[in-house]
Amino acid sequence: MTSSGRRRVLALFASLVAVFGATVPSSAQDTPVAGWRVECTSDGKVLECRAIQQMINREDKQLVAQLTARIAPETKAPALTIQLPLGISLTEPVQLKVDNGAAERLPVQTCTNAGCIVSMPLKDPFLASLRNGTMLKIALQDTNKRTINIDVPLLGFGLAFDKATK
Secondary structure, three states, X not given: OOHHHHXXXXXXXXXXXXXXXOEEEOOOOEEXXXXXXXXXXXXXXXXXXXXXXXXXXXXXXXXXXXEEEEEEOOOOEEEEEEEEOOOEOOOOXXXXXXXXXXXXXXXXXXXXXXXXXXXXXXXXXXXXXXXXXXXXXXXXXXXXXXXXXXXXXXXXXXXXXXHHOO
């Protein structure tokens, strides 16, 4: 490859990193961020889609948080489910806040060997803030009562959620 060809590839890579792989510093992790994506599954009769964002720790490749927004089949209403790692405090609520908005305090529902689960219905005001906001701030405590902050970019949330719920 010529040096000008290498420069073009590097420039393309840099622009892709700027758009899709920017890092979001947080006290919990230094996580490369990809955009919200849509995943669908089918049982052969019903197609179920959801908007997903995953935060992965760059150093050990462990899942820091996985957020799933979808229309819950049992309630036919929008819902958000967050999978967090094991080792978090089960007695302290997880706090969610979009940008500098009001914090929602949610209990941890359950933990499995894959992680701990927090879920909430996406009522109109909070769903609108997710669509219009820039950052979802998740605050939780570890078992030693230390606060862990996870910043989740919201760029592309509205588009992914709309595609997943059509």
